[in-house]
Amino acid sequence: MLSIDHLVKSFDGERRRRRTAKGDDAQARVFAVNDISIEVQDGELFTLLGPSGCGKTTTLRSIAGLERPDSGAINVGDRTFFESRPGKRSINIPANQRGLGMVFQSYAIWPHMSVFDNVAFPLQVRPRSQRPAKHVIAERVTRVLETMELAKLADRDATKLSGGQQQRLALARAIVIEPQLLLLDEPLSNLDAKLRESLRYELKRLQRELGITSVYVTHDQIEALALSTHIAVMNEGNIIQLGKPRDIYGNPNSRFVAEFIGTSNFISGVVRGREGERHTVETTDGQLVLDSAAALPAGTEVIVSIRPEAVEVSRDAHPNGVANEWSGKVLTRAFLGDAVDHVVGVGKNELRTRSNPETSIEPGTTVFLRLDPAKLSLVPVG
Amino acid sequence: MTTVTERLARGKSAGRRRWVPTPKFLISGAVAVVIGYLAIVPLYYLLWGTFFDDRGFSLDGFSRAYGNSRIGELVTNSLWFAVGAAALSLTIGTALAYLNVRTDVPFKGLFFAASIIPLIIPGILYTVAWILLASPDIGLLNSLIEPVLGPGFFNVFTVWGMIWVEGLHLSPIVFLLMVAAFRSMDPSLEESALMSGASRWQVFRRVTVPLVRPAIVASILIMVVRSLESFEVPALLGLQNGIYVFTSRIYFVLRTYPPDLAAAGALAVGLLVFAMIGVALSNLVGKSGKSFQTITGKGFRPRPMELGKWRPVMGGMVILYFFFTVLAPLAVLLYTSMLGFYRAPSVEAFQSMNFDNYRELAGMNKAVTALKNSLILGVGTATLVMGIMAIAAWMVVRSKIPGRQIIDQLAFVPLVIPGLVLGLALSFVYLRSPIPIYGTLFILLIAYCTRYLPYGMRYAVTSMHQISSELEESAQVSGASWWQTFRRVLLPLLSPGLVAGWIYILVVSFRELSSSILLYSPGNEVLSILIFEQFENGQFTVLSALGVVMVLTLVILVAIAYKLGAKVGLRED
Numbered sequence: 001m002l003s004i005d006h007l008v009k010s011f012d013g014e015r016r017r018r019r020t021a022k023g024d025d026a027q028a029r030v031f032a033v034n035d036i037s038i039e040v041q042d043g044e045l046f047t048l049l050g051p052s053g054c055g056k057t058t059t060l061r062s063i064a065g066l067e068r069p070d071s072g073a074i075n076v077g078d079r080t081f082f083e084s085r086p087g088k089r090s091i092n093i094p095a096n097q098r099g100l101g102m103v104f105q106s107y108a109i110w111p112h113m114s115v116f117d118n119v120a121f122p123l124q125v126r127p128r129s130q131r132p133a134k135h136v137i138a139e140r141v142t143r144v145l146e147t148m149e150l151a152k153l154a155d156r157d158a159t160k161l162s163g164g165q166q167q168r169l170a171l172a173r174a175i176v177i178e179p180q181l182l183l184l185d186e187p188l189s190n191l192d193a194k195l196r197e198s199l200r201y202e203l204k205r206l207q208r209e210l211g212i213t214s215v216y217v218t219h220d221q222i223e224a225l226a227l228s229t230h231i232a233v234m235n236e237g238n239i240i241q242l243g244k245p246r247d248i249y250g251n252p253n254s255r256f257v258a259e260f261i262g263t264s265n266f267i268s269g270v271v272r273g274r275e276g277e278r279h280t281v282e283t284t285d286g287q288l289v290l291d292s293a294a295a296l297p298a299g300t301e302v303i304v305s306i307r308p309e310a311v312e313v314s315r316d317a318h319p320n321g322v323a324n325e326w327s328g329k330v331l332t333r334a335f336l337g338d339a340v341d342h343v344v345g346v347g348k349n350e351l352r353t354r355s356n357p358e359t360s361i362e363p364g365t366t367v368f369l370r371l372d373p374a375k376l377s378l379v380p381v382g
Numbered sequence: 383m384t385t386v387t388e389r390l391a392r393g394k395s396a397g398r399r400r401w402v403p404t405p406k407f408l409i410s411g412a413v414a415v416v417i418g419y420l421a422i423v424p425l426y427y428l429l430w431g432t433f434f435d436d437r438g439f440s441l442d443g444f445s446r447a448y449g450n451s452r453i454g455e456l457v458t459n460s461l462w463f464a465v466g467a468a469a470l471s472l473t474i475g476t477a478l479a480y481l482n483v484r485t486d487v488p489f490k491g492l493f494f495a496a497s498i499i500p501l502i503i504p505g506i507l508y509t510v511a512w513i514l515l516a517s518p519d520i521g522l523l524n525s526l527i528e529p530v531l532g533p534g535f536f537n538v539f540t541v542w543g544m545i546w547v548e549g550l551h552l553s554p555i556v557f558l559l560m561v562a563a564f565r566s567m568d569p570s571l572e573e574s575a576l577m578s579g580a581s582r583w584q585v586f587r588r589v590t591v592p593l594v595r596p597a598i599v600a601s602i603l604i605m606v607v608r609s610l611e612s613f614e615v616p617a618l619l620g621l622q623n624g625i626y627v628f629t630s631r632i633y634f635v636l637r638t639y640p641p642d643l644a645a646a647g648a649l650a651v652g653l654l655v656f657a658m659i660g661v662a663l664s665n666l667v668g669k670s671g672k673s674f675q676t677i678t679g680k681g682f683r684p685r686p687m688e689l690g691k692w693r694p695v696m697g698g699m700v701i702l703y704f705f706f707t708v709l710a711p712l713a714v715l716l717y718t719s720m721l722g723f724y725r726a727p728s729v730e731a732f733q734s735m736n737f738d739n740y741r742e743l744a745g746m747n748k749a750v751t752a753l754k755n756s757l758i759l760g761v762g763t764a765t766l767v768m769g770i771m772a773i774a775a776w777m778v779v780r781s782k783i784p785g786r787q788i789i790d791q792l793a794f795v796p797l798v799i800p801g802l803v804l805g806l807a808l809s810f811v812y813l814r815s816p817i818p819i820y821g822t823l824f825i826l827l828i829a830y831c832t833r834y835l836p837y838g839m840r841y842a843v844t845s846m847h848q849i850s851s852e853l854e855e856s857a858q859v860s861g862a863s864w865w866q867t868f869r870r871v872l873l874p875l876l877s878p879g880l881v882a883g884w885i886y887i888l889v890v891s892f893r894e895l896s897s898s899i900l901l902y903s904p905g906n907e908v909l910s911i912l913i914f915e916q917f918e919n920g921q922f923t924v925l926s927a928l929g930v931v932m933v934l935t936l937v938i939l940v941a942i943a944y945k946l947g948a949k950v951g952l953r954e955d
Contacts, residue, residue: 064855094858095858096858096860096861099861102855102856102859104852104855104856106850107852108852110853110871110875111875112875125857125860125861125866170856
């Protein structure tokens with residue numbers, strides 16, 4: 001459906017410097033997007049996730065045609081939107097001829113138009129030969145407004161809508177032309193926490209029902225995990241990891257991903273031995289066994305990523321003795337409502353744990369930590 | 383199948399690339415050319431006409447202009463007048479701004495009434511009003527105090543008089559600049575100084591003043607440049623006693639027969655250099671001032687300082703200021719406009735009052751034509767400038783057209799060109815040009831468009847910045863072409879700013895004198911020229927009537943502007 005092939009975009013100022021300076025200083029260039037390739041299948045909701053400045057928005061804007069990449073190719077369906085390769089004539093279809101739908105971070109609702117006019121605009125500005133008749137436009141706009149539960153507000157000033165309604169209006173405007181591809185640029189970031197959560201599910205439901213292929217940009221990992229079929233985690237213009245939400249959460253391929261998605265404890269160590277997927281890792285605070293598909297040979301330096309909920313805290317040692325049981329002392333504790341966090345000192349390390357609210361242990365108490373081998377993951381050093 | 387469609391698509395796109403100029407290209411190209419033409423051509427011809435004569439490069443103009451023994455006096459007078467007027471306006475304006483923003487001084491309403499004075503009373507009328515008030519022979523104030531201090535105590539025809547009139551006329555502008563500076567200062571900075579044990583005076587001296595220093599320095603420089611460029615005050619007050627500054631000297635040189643264009647050009651270049659230094663310095667200060675910008679963005683309402691026993695005293699000062707800047711000049715114009723001949727007020731004088739002068743005006747072809755010309759020029763200039771600037775602002779703020787910054791800089795070039803110098807430069811251009819527009823209204827239109835280009839740019843760019851670029855991009859993604867986006871999204875959203883700029887330019891064009899004075903020709907007078915002519919003929923009573931009409935027209939225009947929510951007063955001329 002959407003394929004992005006070796007897309008590169010450096011910042012304007014940097015490109016100019018490269019042109020004037022002699023010699024190859026590609027190293028010195030700062031890339032907004034540094035050679036990324038993505039395939040998005042029909043009906044997917046594909047998320048670009050990363051901290052600000054990671055290049056996710058630049059990628060999205062390149063798909064939209066609002067930014068002109070330096071090189072690479074962007075195809076949607078059988079149309080080439082952008083192509084620039086050495087030796088080939090470059091193609092760059094202007095944004096207004098790409099026929100995509102886009103929801104902007106600020107919603108970009110035109111304040112001088114009514115709700116109806118905002119949605120009708122994309123149909124009204126089509127070239128005369130393709131422009132639907134007035135009554136057809138009215139019909140289609142009404143239909144979309146009904147889907148978005150905005151039909152009653154059609155004549156309202158667009159600025160008089162609440163945050164959630166504006167968000168739905170922006171979405172209505174983006175899908176009224178039934179685009180092949182829907183682009184969403186942090187559409188929930190302007191809303192308060194409560195509303196964001198409810199609209200997240202709403203968005204997921206709509207995307208499913210309409211079956212519309214979407215590319216979603218966010219810096220909110222929870223949003224990404226909840227909505228996406230696939231996630232590309234980006235940093236500094238590169239895709240660090242690409243996969244299904246569960247894989248990315250459970251098996252982060254780097255310390256960056258493990259830190260960015262959820263919270264994690266990191267303990268460094270050396271692989272001592274391996275039997276199938278089961279690795280034994282020697283850490284400064286003792287041995288850990290864990291399952292990992294990484295299949296690393298003995299002697300490899302690794303970091304073990306331990307999710308707080310993978311740690312079971314107990315006042316007593318396991319009667320039969322199990323693997324990965326460490327003892328430590330509770331340093332602090334925080335009640336979060338639906339969970340309790342403890343920070344436990346183990347040797348020189350501090351481990352953050354998360355357990356159900358019934359488990360609540362005084363700071364200063366000696367406790368036993370049991371780490372589930374299936375829930376630990378190995379992250380290569382670096 | 384795919385290959386066929388692909389080939390079709392490729393053929394289509396290849397056909398497209400055979401370059402067809404888009405409306406976007408044509409329109410922005412035309413706008414760039416117009417701005418470049420307006421900004422560059424007059425300067426070029428001015429320099430050319432100054433440095434070249436029939437025999438080639440020559441500095442004769444310079445030696446004729448500056449070779450004279452009184453040249454030292456000219457420069458001294460110019461700087462003395464400019465610095466004096468700037469210092470006066472700064473002192474008054476800053477004090478009033480502080481009183482207004484930070485204290486519980488009474489009559490706050492009067493401040494803002496006074497602040498629109500420079501907009502509604504053109505410089506020439508203000509100067510004439512002060513002649514009527516403080517000329518040694520006929521001045522009203524002099525006749526009032528004659529029994530106490532003897533005849534001719536106030537003399538407006540001196541450098542001091544010039545400083546007084548110019549400084550007073552400029553003070554509201556400083557007031558508005560400083561009000562903005564004081565308002566944007568976080569009062570908690572002062573409060574924390576108080577909490578540290580500083581006295582009120584120490585807080586003012588060690589915290590308040592240093593924080594607004596960038597605004598103060600910028601105001602000084604702007605006022606110095608404006609006074610240097612001022613034509614009305616030096617021409618009306620200085621020429622009488624042979625006190626010359628750059629502007630009045632240029633006018634004088636052109637008035638003698640045959641006019642020495644090269645010498646006038648040499649003087650104009652000198653003035654231009656001074657103005658450029660001032661503007662460059664104020665830009666420099668503006669930039670360095672940003673390093674401690676005090677705006678925090680929080681809406682704070684500072685608790686006003688209680689003046690206590692000083693409150694009535696300060697209130698008296700405010701009334702006095704209001705009397706001198708607003709009431710006296712307007713009253714004297716109104717009073718004179720109803721007299722058969724100018725005389726001190728007396729029972730007899732009041733009994734003789736009538737509307738004969740207004741009747742005369744209505745029957746005077748020249749006056750009606752002048753009003754019409756002023757309106758045509760005002761509306762024409764405002765429409766042209768704002769139309770061009772809407773596109774230019776888009777190019778500068780939004781487009782990625784290479785060289786767009788040059789458009790921005792070009793549009794600001796006229797800011798450093800004094801009106802009189804621009805008039806001279808344009809006469810250099812069109813006296814030589816084969817296009818027969820010299821002596822028509824059209825040359826005035828070009829002059830006004832050039833002069834007000836920077837203001838139009840500022841309005842348009844400011845409103846363009848207020849429109850989120852996503853509003854435009856979403857139209858683009860929705861499939862709208864450049865022109866559709868511009869017409870259906872940008873223009874409606876820009877319109878409040880464009881209308882405000884339109885009215886502001888209408889107002890300032892309406893009172894333009896210093897360029898017009900060198901470019902008008904008999905039959906093409908505008909209102910301010912007519913007033914100038916009547917002043918030279920000594921027709922004070924008809925002039926006053928004309929002035930009252932002009933002020934009323936401006937009041938109506940400004941009122942409309944305020945009604946439209948435009949902060950016209952905050953823009954300095």
